[in-house]
Amino acid sequence: MKSTKQITIIAALLFATSALPGCEKENNGNKLDSPREVKITVCPPTTIGKSTLISLDAVMERDGMKEDCTVSGNVISARLTPGRYALSLKASYHAEVSAVPIVVDYDGTVDVDAEENVAEFDAPLIYAPQDDHRGLLIREIFYTGTLDAHGKQYDDDKYIIISNSSLTTPQKLDGLVFIRSGHMTDLRYEAKPMPDLDNFLLIDIAYQFPGSGNDHVVKPGGSVIICQSAINHRESNPNSADLTIADFEWEDSKSAYEHDMPNNPAVPDMLPLYIYDSNSDFGWAMNTNGGHGYALIRPQWDDASSYLKNPKNTQRWTFTIAGIQGKIPGDPYIKIPNGWIVDFVATGLKDDIEWSIVSPLIDAGVACVVNDINSDARYSLSVQRKRTANGVSWEDTNNSTNDFEAKKGSLLP
Numbered sequence: 001m002k003s004t005k006q007i008t009i010i011a012a013l014l015f016a017t018s019a020l021p022g023c024e025k026e027n028n029g030n031k032l033d034s035p036r037e038v039k040i041t042v043c044p045p046t047t048i049g050k051s052t053l054i055s056l057d058a059v060m061e062r063d064g065m066k067e068d069c070t071v072s073g074n075v076i077s078a079r080l081t082p083g084r085y086a087l088s089l090k091a092s093y094h095a096e097v098s099a100v101p102i103v104v105d106y107d108g109t110v111d112v113d114a115e116e117n118v119a120e121f122d123a124p125l126i127y128a129p130q131d132d133h134r135g136l137l138i139r140e141i142f143y144t145g146t147l148d149a150h151g152k153q154y155d156d157d158k159y160i161i162i163s164n165s166s167l168t169t170p171q172k173l174d175g176l177v178f179i180r181s182g183h184m185t186d187l188r189y190e191a192k193p194m195p196d197l198d199n200f201l202l203i204d205i206a207y208q209f210p211g212s213g214n215d216h217v218v219k220p221g222g223s224v225i226i227c228q229s230a231i232n233h234r235e236s237n238p239n240s241a242d243l244t245i246a247d248f249e250w251e252d253s254k255s256a257y258e259h260d261m262p263n264n265p266a267v268p269d270m271l272p273l274y275i276y277d278s279n280s281d282f283g284w285a286m287n288t289n290g291g292h293g294y295a296l297i298r299p300q301w302d303d304a305s306s307y308l309k310n311p312k313n314t315q316r317w318t319f320t321i322a323g324i325q326g327k328i329p330g331d332p333y334i335k336i337p338n339g340w341i342v343d344f345v346a347t348g349l350k351d352d353i354e355w356s357i358v359s360p361l362i363d364a365g366v367a368c369v370v371n372d373i374n375s376d377a378r379y380s381l382s383v384q385r386k387r388t389a390n391g392v393s394w395e396d397t398n399n400s401t402n403d404f405e406a407k408k409g410s411l412l413p
Contacts, residue, residue, distance in 0.1 A: 035079040037118045038110065042074045042091055045104065045127030046199055047361065049339030050300050054092040054101055060110070061086045082114035091125060095339070102127060127361075136171050136296055137394055138345045139163040139223060142382035142409040143286040144369060148237040153379070156261055157240040158286045159227035159411060162296060163385075164218040165393045171218045174211030176342065177273065178226065178250070179203040180284070181293035181357050182333035185348035185366050186373075188355040191317040197359045201295065201341065202315060202333040204276030205284050207250045208304070210268055216247075225411070226250060228286070230267035234413070239380065241411040250284055274308050276331050289373050290347030290383075293357050297340040308334060338362060345400050347383060349373055365401025382409040 040058075044051050058076045060067040062085045069078040076089070089106045104125045112119055140161040146154045160178070164171045182204040183195065195202055209216060218224055224247040233240035243249075250270045251261050263269070275284060286292070301307035314332035318325060344363045346356075350371040356364075367383035383404040385394040395403040 034114070035081050036112055036116060038078045038080050038112055038121070039118070040076040040087070040110065040121045040123055042076065042089065042106075043122055043124040044074075044091070044093055045102075045125045045339075047127050047338040047359075048093060048095040048102055049337055051093040051095040051102075054094055056089060056091050058087070058089040061088075080110075080112050082112050085110045085112065087123070089123070135165060136173075136176075136218065136342050137163050137165050137385060137396055138294060138296060138343050139394060140382050140384045140410055141286075141294060141345060141347060141367070142411070143290055143347060144288050144378045144381050146237060146239045146412070147376075147379045148239060153288070154233070154237045154240055155285075155288065156229050157227075157233040157237070157243065159225055159241065159243060159246065159409075160294065161223050161225055161410070162218070163223040163394065164220055165396065166220045167392065168220055170220060172211075172214065173209040173216040173218060173224065174213050175209065175299070177206050177208045177297050177299055178270065179207075179295050179297055179336065180205035181295070181346075182276065183293075183355075183357040184287075184291035185293070185346055185357055186289075186291045186352040186354055190320045192319075193315070193317055195315075195357075196335075197356065199338060199359075200335040201293075201338060201344070201358055201362070203274075203295075203336050204331075204333055206273040206275075206308075206334065207270040207284070208273050209248065210271055224248065226270065228284075229261045230264035231262050239412070241409065241413075243411070245411075273304050274334055276333065288378065289349055290368065291349075293344055293346040293363070295336075295344040296342040297336060298342050299340055300337075343396075345383070345404070347400075361398065363398055363400050365399040365403070367400040367404035369406040380408055380412055381406050384410065 042056060053074055056071050056074060058069055058071055060069050060078055062083060067078055067080060069076055087108050087110050090103060092101045092103045095102050104127055106123065106125055108123065110121055142159050146157060148154045180203060182202040226248045227243045227246040229251050230243045230246040230249040232242045232244050234242050246267055248270050249264060249267050251263050307313055313335050315335055316328060316332045318327050338359055341362055344358055346358060346363050346366045348366040348368055350368045352373060353366050369381040369383060370378045384407045385404055388395055397403055
């Protein structure tokens, strides 16, 4: 009898650069009858995207005694008598989502059935990014806008700051993509199918950083500013920011939708890859109350256009809100594998958070500036990542509630 099973596990994550030893081999001397062939296939975490196994170390024990096992690639083999065995392993992967090897510690149990001559198991590993302070982070999101001298809302001066939290390693921006989530934290609805948050983020906006590979490098501790319109907004609103200092703007000279926002030819344009419902006036508008999530991703597609047009990478659905059924209008959302996400920040209102729009392994919280919708107190405030206790880097616990605080926009007068 042959079967394939999944092992229940608890996984702890570490980052490391050292190689790992091979499978430890010890014979516990137990000579019980009728051993079975056992094969365990170690499956890499889905959240790290494309990866290569560097090393795999496995130990199997029963009643405190170690069993012989062999490792070949990602498969562990052993001859075991029926019973329950503890399995501990350590897998190390090269992955594009990390500058250093990703190491996953795994602990689980294997139940060998007396009726099975050959038992096959899958060991699916789980990976959640940790606070290693070695990569690019979204440091500040200014989405609220300002009020002008007459108390009128000014909405064109929004910006985002991305920083390199590494103290030693430069980080390349070329080819990375800045995206906006399709779903909002303050608008929950029942949909068919529901979002597969364990594996994908659904997005409705994607802008790519230009460059051929080494054109835009963020030095250790350095930052870049991306903005809606890289002009001196103080000329028309003294409460606003001079964004001529920006490094990139997402309003390009050949805009994907009609607008009257000026483009600064001296500041490089980001490349619009996808804009949900591009005929809408709300194309790449940042909601002044928050609600969307924003992420920096490192795409692993071979061709952006082909990926975005492939139906298997899109999602449409029917929804139910307050008992009313309907279909989401406009273009579909795009599915982005969680493993492509470099950093993600959810935004919203403290008193109006209805659901999570991303896997809690990516972001378990929401960054907020105010409690209530349309509060005038929100203007001129941004969400800013807190400094670590030692002051040399920024908090990154994958919980935006804890990692961010509301402060006056750092670029405002």
